[in-house]
Amino acid sequence: MKIAVLTKAIPSYESLIRIDTSSKWIDDSLVNYVVNESDAYALEEALKIKESLADDSEVVVVSMGSEDKCSKIIKDGLAKGADRAILIDSQEKISDPLSIATLISDCIKDEQFDLVFSGLQSDDLGSGQVGVLLGEKLKMSTATLAIETQIQPSAIRVKRELESGWFQWLTIPLPASISIQSGINNPRYPSLKGIMGARNKEVAKHNSNQFSNNQLQSMVELYIPSNEKQAEKIEGDSKSVASRILEILKNDLRVIQ
Amino acid sequence: MFTILEKILLITFLSSAISFFLYHLYVRLSIVFKGKGSFAFDHLLLRLKRLFDEVLLHKKVISKQRTIVGFLHLFVMYGFIFFGLITLNHFLIPFDIKLFSPSFKLNYFYFVGLPWAILCLIGILGLAYRRFFIKPKFLGEKSKTSAVVTLFIFLLMITYLYDEFHLWNSLLQYKVNWWLHSFVIGSFLFLIPKSKHMHLVLSPFNIFLKPFDNPDHAPVPIDLEASEEELDNLLLDLSRLSKNQALDIFTCVECGRCTEVCPANRGGGILNPKYHFILDLKNPMLENQDVNVVDKINVEAGWECTTCQACTEVCPVGNQVEKADEIRSFQVLSTGDVPQEYQKLLMNLQETGNTEGKNSSEILKELPEYTAEKEIVLWLGCFAKHAMDPNFVKSVRNFTKILDSASISYGVLSNEQCSGDPANKLGDKLTYQLLMDQNVEALKGVKKVVSMCPHCVVNLQKEYRKYHEINYEVKHHTQMIAELLEDNRININPGSLEKVTYHDPCNLSRTLNETEAPRKLLKASAPNYFELEEHGKETLCCGAGGALWWKKDTGEGRTHLLRAEQVIQSKTDTVVTGCNFCYGMMNQGIGPLTPSDQEKIQVKDIADIVAENLSN
Ligand code: SF4
Ligand code: SF4
Numbered sequence: 071m072k073i074a075v076l077t078k079a080i081p082s083y084e085s086l087i088r089i090d091t092s093s094k095w096i097d098d099s100l101v102n103y104v105v106n107e108s109d110a111y112a113l114e115e116a117l118k119i120k121e122s123l124a125d126d127s128e129v130v131v132v133s134m135g136s137e138d139k140c141s142k143i144i145k146d147g148l149a150k151g152a153d154r155a156i157l158i159d160s161q162e163k164i165s166d167p168l169s170i171a172t173l174i175s176d177c178i179k180d181e182q183f184d185l186v187f188s189g190l191q192s193d194d195l196g197s198g199q200v201g202v203l204l205g206e207k208l209k210m211s212t213a214t215l216a217i218e219t220q221i222q223p224s225a226i227r228v229k230r231e232l233e234s235g236w237f238q239w240l241t242i243p244l245p246a247s248i249s250i251q252s253g254i255n256n257p258r259y260p261s262l263k264g265i266m267g268a269r270n271k272e273v274a275k276h277n278s279n280q281f282s283n284n285q286l287q288s289m290v291e292l293y294i295p296s297n298e299k300q301a302e303k304i305e306g307d308s309k310s311v312a313s314r315i316l317e318i319l320k321n322d323l324r325v326i327q
Numbered sequence: 328m329f330t331i332l333e334k335i336l337l338i339t340f341l342s343s344a345i346s347f348f349l350y351h352l353y354v355r356l357s358i359v360f361k362g363k364g365s366f367a368f369d370h371l372l373l374r375l376k377r378l379f380d381e382v383l384l385h386k387k388v389i390s391k392q393r394t395i396v397g398f399l400h401l402f403v404m405y406g407f408i409f410f411g412l413i414t415l416n417h418f419l420i421p422f423d424i425k426l427f428s429p430s431f432k433l434n435y436f437y438f439v440g441l442p443w444a445i446l447c448l449i450g451i452l453g454l455a456y457r458r459f460f461i462k463p464k465f466l467g468e469k470s471k472t473s474a475v476v477t478l479f480i481f482l483l484m485i486t487y488l489y490d491e492f493h494l495w496n497s498l499l500q501y502k503v504n505w506w507l508h509s510f511v512i513g514s515f516l517f518l519i520p521k522s523k524h525m526h527l528v529l530s531p532f533n534i535f536l537k538p539f540d541n542p543d544h545a546p547v548p549i550d551l552e553a554s555e556e557e558l559d560n561l562l563l564d565l566s567r568l569s570k571n572q573a574l575d576i577f578t579c580v581e582c583g584r585c586t587e588v589c590p591a592n593r594g595g596g597i598l599n600p601k602y603h604f605i606l607d608l609k610n611p612m613l614e615n616q617d618v619n620v621v622d623k624i625n626v627e628a629g630w631e632c633t634t635c636q637a638c639t640e641v642c643p644v645g646n647q648v649e650k651a652d653e654i655r656s657f658q659v660l661s662t663g664d665v666p667q668e669y670q671k672l673l674m675n676l677q678e679t680g681n682t683e684g685k686n687s688s689e690i691l692k693e694l695p696e697y698t699a700e701k702e703i704v705l706w707l708g709c710f711a712k713h714a715m716d717p718n719f720v721k722s723v724r725n726f727t728k729i730l731d732s733a734s735i736s737y738g739v740l741s742n743e744q745c746s747g748d749p750a751n752k753l754g755d756k757l758t759y760q761l762l763m764d765q766n767v768e769a770l771k772g773v774k775k776v777v778s779m780c781p782h783c784v785v786n787l788q789k790e791y792r793k794y795h796e797i798n799y800e801v802k803h804h805t806q807m808i809a810e811l812l813e814d815n816r817i818n819i820n821p822g823s824l825e826k827v828t829y830h831d832p833c834n835l836s837r838t839l840n841e842t843e844a845p846r847k848l849l850k851a852s853a854p855n856y857f858e859l860e861e862h863g864k865e866t867l868c869c870g871a872g873g874a875l876w877w878k879k880d881t882g883e884g885r886t887h888l889l890r891a892e893q894v895i896q897s898k899t900d901t902v903v904t905g906c907n908f909c910y911g912m913m914n915q916g917i918g919p920l921t922p923s924d925q926e927k928i929q930v931k932d933i934a935d936i937v938a939e940n941l942s943n
Contacts (some may be wrong), residue, residue, distance in 0.1 A: 084684045102678055150663070257671050261663035262549065262757060266558050 071127040071221070073116040074156075076188035076201060077147055079103040079139045087294070094232060094289040095163045097137070105143040108189025112250040114257040116187050117151045119221050124136075132178060133256070134158040136172065141273075148268035149260035155271070158280035165195055166287035171203035177276045180210060185226065187248040190215060196251065205247025213242055214249045328498070329421035337421055337509065344516035351520030352528065354613070355577045362618045364545060364568035366536045370460055374535050381534050387643045392863070393584075399453040403480065406447025407527070409439050413487065414512060420505070436491050444484045449481040465583030467601070472522040479511045479518075486511070526580040526644050533578040534645035538571060538633045541636050541837055544652040545569060546793035547660070547756040568608070568618040572653075575646035576612065579605045585638035585648045590868040591631040594886030598631040600638045604650040613780070621653045629654035631668060633875050633886065634752055635833040635868035645780065650871055655754030665753070668879045673755050676762060680744035680879065682709040690720055694727065697738030697773075704773050705730075705737045706787065706801075708780035708907065709745045715876075716911035722931070725938035726779055732941055733816040737777070742769050746786040749874040760794070767795045776801045779934065781834035781906045782872075791802055803835060805905045805933045809844035812851060819851040822940040825900035827853035830890065831866035832906030845905045845933050852940040867893065869904075869912035876908055891916025894928060901929040903936050 081087060081101040090097040113131065116142045120127040133140040137159050158177050164170055185307035186205060191198030198214070205212035215239065218229035226246055230238045260268075304314045319326045329337075368374070380386045385404070389397025412435065416426045427435065436770055458466055486508040495501040545567065550557070568576075583601050591598040603625045611620040615936075618694075632651035640649045659665055665673070675684035690711055697704050709715065711723050730737050747762035763786070770776065775800050778784050778927040788801040811817045829849055836842045842863045849856045861867045870887030880887075891913055894902045902917075904910050913930040921927050 082678060082684070084686050086686055104674070104678065223507070227547060256667060257670070259659065259663040259665035259755075262660040263558065263562060264663060265757070266551070266553070266555070 073185040074183045075113045077109045078106040080106045080194040089109040103139045110257045112187040114255045128153045131155040148271045149264040155273045167197045167199035175207035201249040210245040210247045211242040348516040359573040362573040364569045399450040409443045433812030448484045465587040523581040529578040530644040537645040584641045588637040596631040598628040603628040605926045622816040624654040633868045634873035636837040672877045683713040684795040688712040694739045701736040701738045703737045703775040706778035707781040710907035726934035733811045736760040746783040748782040773799045779804045798863040805845040818942045820942040821854045828899040830904040869909040871908040903931045
C-alpha cells in the first residue's frame with residue numbers, strides 16, 4: 071500500500087502575525103512554521119496502517135511551499151516514520167484550493183498512490199478542500215472528516231463525523247483520498263532513531279514552475295480585523311427602546327431572524 | 328564429645344551452606360559489575376561517616392515516625408554483630424579448639440551475649456508482631472522468609488540461652504540443642520542470598536558506595552552526527568542500569584518506605600516505587616544475567632513520578648530509588664511514545680525556547696539587561712518570565728527590590744532559554760541539549776547567576792556540568808538573600824504576628840541540600856514561624872515536579888493537592904516557599920480546598936516576606 075500524507079506548514083499559534091508590504095500576504099520573516107495540526111493526525115493514521123499491514127507499504131509525506139518553510143515539517147514526518155517525502159517547492163503564495171490540488175496532482179499522479187490522507191483543513195486558510203479536489207483530479211474515491219479508518223483488501227472503511235454527535239460508516243474502494251479529523255489517534259513523538267534515520271531518507275523536490283498554474287482565485291487584500299468597541303445608548307420609552315433593540319439584534323448583529 | 332561422623336557431617340553441612348551463599352552472592356555481584364559507570368570512592372571520610380551514621384547509628388532506620396521499629400531493628404542488628412564471636416566459638420567446640428578462656432567466655436556472656444540475646448529477642452518478636460499483626464500496608468504481602476527468619480532468630484537465642492544456662496541434663500540434650508543451633512545458623516546462609524535478607528550483607532557496601540548527588544542520573548550526550556552504530560550503542564545503553572542502581576536492587580530490604588512517602592502513590596496513582604523502580608527489575612536481571620532491564624519499568628508509572636526524591640531520601644539501605652529518568656529517556660528516545668500534552672510542551676521548547684510557546688515576556692522587558700560590568704545575572708526561568716502564575720511577577724519585583732536595597736547590580740539575559748529542566752525530566756535529552764547548549768553559550772563570561780527557580784539552579788549548576796565545563800557560580804535567591812543578611816547588606820525587621828510556615832521545595836531541599844538559608848530568613852522576618860510536620864529533607868512534593876506541572880488534569884489522582892491540603896490543615900495564615908512551581912501549586916490548591924469557615928491562606932515566596940520586612 072502506498073499512502074501519501076499531505077502535510078502543510080502553517081504559522082504557529084504563538085507567532086506574531088503581521089501583514090507584509092504587498093498587503094496580500096503575511097510577513098513570513100516573523101513567523102515560526104509548524105505542522106498543521108490535523109495533518110499530524112493524518113500522518114499517524116497512515117503510519118498505523120503501514121505498521122498494521124507489516125508489509126512493504128510506504129508512507130510518503132507530500133508538502134507544498136518554500137523549502138525553508140517546509141523542510142522542518144518534512145524532517146519531522148520522516149523522523150516519525152514516513153519513508154520518503156515529496157516537496158513541491160513553490161515560492162508563490164497560492165491560496166486557491168483548486169490550483170493547489172491541481173499542482174499537487176500534477177506532481178504525484180505518476181506515483182499511483184492507493185491512499186491520500188490529508189488533515190481535515192489547514193489551520194491558516196482553512197478551506198478544507200484540497201484533499202477532496204486532489205482525489206477528484208486523481209480519480210479517487212473521496213471521504214471527508216474521518217474519525218476512524220479500517221483498511222480492507224482494495225477498500226477502506228471510514229467512520230465520518232456528521233453534525234451533532236452523529237456519524238456514518240462508509241466503505242469506499244481504493245484508491246481513495248480521505249481527510250482526517252484531529253484527535254482520532256495519538257500522534258507519536260519522533261524517536262532518536264527516527265530523527266537520525268531521517269537524515270538518509272529521500273526528499274524528492276519538484277518545482278511548481280514546471281507546471282502550468284492558472285490561479286482561479288487571488289488575494290485582493292489582507293488586513294488584521296479591526297478591533298473596536300462600540301456603545302449605543304438607547305433612550306426613550308420602553309416601547310421605542312424595545313423596538314430599537316429588536317432592530318439591532320435583527321439587522322446589525324443578525325442573531326435573530 | 329563429638330564423634331568423627333558428627334564432625335564430617337558438620338563440615339559437609341557448613342561447607343555446602345557457605346558455598347551456596349557464596350555462589351549466589353557471586354551471581355549477583357557479577358551482574359552488578361556489568362552495570363554502567365563505576366563505583367566512586369571519593370570523599371572517603373564522608374563516606375565512612377555516612378556508613379557510621381546510617382549503619383551503626385541506624386539514623387535512617389530510626390527516623391521520626393519510625394522510632395520504635397528502628398530501635399527494634401537496631402537490637403536485631405547488634406545481636407547479629409555480637410553473636411559473631413559466639414558463633415565462631417560454637418563451631419569450634421566439636422574440634423576441641425578453645426577460642427576464649429572460661430573467664431572471658433563468662434564475662435562475654437553476662438555483659439554482651441545475654442543482654443543482646445534478650446534485646447535481639449525483643450527486637451525480632453516486636454518486628455514480627457508489627458509485620459504479622461499490625462500489618463502496615465507498605466510492607467506488602469505476607470513474607471514467608473520473614474516468618475522463617477523470626478523463627479530462626481528465636482531458636483538461635485533460645486538455644487544459646489539454653490546452653491549458656493546449662494539447662495541440659497544429658498549429653499543427648501546438649502547435643503540436640505547444639506545441632507539445632509548449628510542447623511539454624513547454616514540455614515541462614517541458604518536463606519539470605521535469595522531473599523531480601525541479602526541486605527544484611529550488601530547494605531553497608533551500598534550505603535558506602537551511594538552517590539552523593541540526589542538524583543544521580545547519568546548524562547545522555549547525543550551526537551546528531553553519530554554513525555548508525557554509535558546510535559545503536561547509545562540506545563542500548565539507555566536500557567542499562569548503572570552499577571550503583573544494580574547493587575541497589577539486590578540490597579533492597581522491601582520495607583516499602585519509598586512507597587509510603589511517594590506523593591504519586593499517596594495521591595492515588597499507580598506508581599509504587601518499591602516495585603516499579605526496584606523489585607520489578609530483580610528477576611529480569613537474574614534471568615538475563617545482565618543489567619539491561621530499564622524496559623521492564625512500567626511506563627505509565629514512570630510518567631506519574633514527580634522526581635521528588637523522597638523515596639531515595641528515606642531508603643534505609645542507601646538506594647537511589649527513582650528511575651523515572653531512565654524509563655522516560657528510554658521511552659522518548661527509543662520509541663517516541665510520549666503523552667500528547669508533553670509533546671506540546673517539548674515542541675514549544677524546540678520552537679520558542681520556553682515551555683509556554685511564547686514570543687515575548689513582559690517582565691523581561693521591564694528588567695535591566697545584563698551587561699559585563701554587572702555583578703550578577705538574574706536568571707528568570709520560564710515560570711517567572713511568562714507569568715505562569717501572574718502573582719509571581721510581584722515576587723520577582725520583590726527580589727529585585729532586595730537586590731536594589733543591597734546595591735547589587737544585576738541584569739537579565741534577553742536570550743535566556745528554558746533551562747531545559749522539563750525536557751531533561753521528561754527524558755527528551757535531545758531537546759534538553761539544544762537548550763542547554765544555547766544557555767551555556769549565553770552564559771559565557773558570566774561569573775555569578777542567581778535564580779528564584781530551584782529547577783533552573785539544579786540544571787545550571789549540577790546538570791550542565793555533566794556535559795560542559797561551567798565557570799559561573801549559581802545561587803538560589805534564598806541563599807543569596809541569606810548571605811546579604813549575614814553580611815549586613817540588608818536588614819530585616821521582624822514583621823507581623825501572623826502564623827507563618829514554610830514549604831520546602833524538593834529541588835531546593837533534597838537536590839540542592841538547602842534547608843537552612845530560607846529558615847534563617849523566615850526566622851528573621853516572621854516571629855510566629857512554625858514547621859509543617861513533613862519538612863526539611865522529608866518534605867512532601869507539591870506535585871509539580873518531573874514536568875507534572877504540564878500534565879493534563881484528568882480529574883484523577885490527588886498528587887497535586889496533597890501538600891496544599893496539609894498546609895490548610897496546619898491552620899497557618901501564610902505559607903512561604905522558595906520555588907515558583909511550588910508557589911503556583913499552592914495557589915492552585917489552596918483556593919478550592921480551603922473550607923468556607925477558614926480564612927484563605929496567603930502564599931508567598933521568601934523574597935516577598937523578606938521584602939515586606941526590609942528596614943534599610
Ligand atoms: S521521586 Fe517522588 S514521586 Fe518519584 S517515585 Fe520517588 S517518591 Fe515517588
Ligand atoms: S528501595 Fe529502599 S525504601 Fe524502598 S523498599 Fe527497598 S529498601 Fe525500602
